[in-house]
Amino acid sequence: MQAPAVIITRPPHQAQHLQALLEKAGRSTIVFPLFEIEPISENAALDQALRDLASFALVVFVSPNAVDAWFQRLASAWQWPAEVAIAVVGAASRQALLNYGIDDQHVRIFSPSNTERTDSETLLTELDLPALKSKKVLLVRADSGRDFLADALRDAQIEVQAITAYRRVTPTFDASKRQDLQAYLNASCDWVITSSAVLKTLLNWCAQLDQPDAVAKMQQQHLFVPHFRIAEVASELGFKHIRLTASGDEKLLLALQSPL
Template identity: 75%
Template sequence: MNSTVISTAIPTVIITRPQHQAQHLVDLLEQVGRQSVVFPMFEIEEMLENPELDQAICDLEDYALVMFVSPNAVDAMLNRIAEKDWQWPSSVAIAVVGAASRQALLKHGIDEAAVRIISPTNTERTDSETLLEELDLTALRGQKVLIVRADSGRDFFADALLGAQINVQAITAYRRITPIFDESKKQELQTYLNAACAWVVTSSAVLRTLLAWCSQLDQAGAVAKMQQQNLYVPHFRIAEVARELGFKHISLSASGDEKLLLALQSSL
């Protein structure tokens, strides 16, 4: 179990991302004196054997655009490119949804000085629909677009491009894995639940897992108690799912850790 002492004065921030993706937000919170705990609700597993993605990398200059569905998709493809000691071709534009994916690109040395990066200009609503509005679908007609994605998710973006007579190839580059809910995690979750923490949730799947895990706790009313926790989410679609699942206190921020930090600080 995590040995962190949970604050009762200022709500401890529970970050439900994988450990390696949580550190930036942990650092930001530490800078403003906020206590945080990383409680991963999913893990990312890159597909080591992925001949389809390897072939797409070899043929990268054939694509007019590569769309990454998440920072994990960025890492999955660009890690493989780095292994081959290749550079991203400047002629191939990149499309991403949110600020976290832009940060992931920057981590790999890709910025708009070298490559055209397209993302929603409306930072209050970052999703496939708003990303689609930024694209010149007429110019892309008949060209090839690559979508790098997880093993699950919506098909809206691919379907919209296909409807615009654009050649789309979607490749699965990583899997989301839910951790085993063992006794240690049960004790940890129960501690956080009873302390009324602030929960950062960046995936709608986490919400369902939280309720499923709470239903397995040896505590009456654990699910209802979870639904009363304060949630902080960076995407309106996650907020919609939270409301559908019965969560009562939902704070929606714009995309990016800095925006999440502002939302957390403004709630004090």
């Protein structure tokens, strides 16, 4: 029996790597973006932080989008100062850094060592908080999200500067997306969900379909999620089939190649 199609809910440019891995493995894929990323073009605070980078002991990128927002404002010849450490939450952000030529050979990169549980709490345990006391940390993030890490660093008497580098935007639920979503529900696909906000968008869109059981059908779809917090939100929202994978596209691929 043919495996169901895999629906990747990321923006197209962020779906390409996973899509290529899956198609190479023989899985059919559909890119159905449930959020879009908008950089903040007029961003004086980010531009100032770029100029003042050497004054920070650590720069925390909350996501691959934060990495992109930072490096896309730079000239290609720009080099990261080796004395400024970097912290990221998951494998996707490490890969994003690598795309710009940044790895552990260039700079100290902190990230959760437990790939099964990648979040701000586990990242915090990797940081040497006493060594950062009274020093400056830059947090590059979206226009929405949790404040846990910033608050925890400030509680440790670390000076935190948080900069909004990009926005998450929900696409318009137009006639084409309505038709596509209805078809995917009736086909029972495998869904890759890499943002908990996507789950609420999905249920909201299903509730707008001319199909009384659309929400219930969505809750019966098979979800593949790389973070335990997304899995928790999915469970709270009534989804029944949730596979928690480790962080990174390769781990998602591995899970999608094995039965639920």
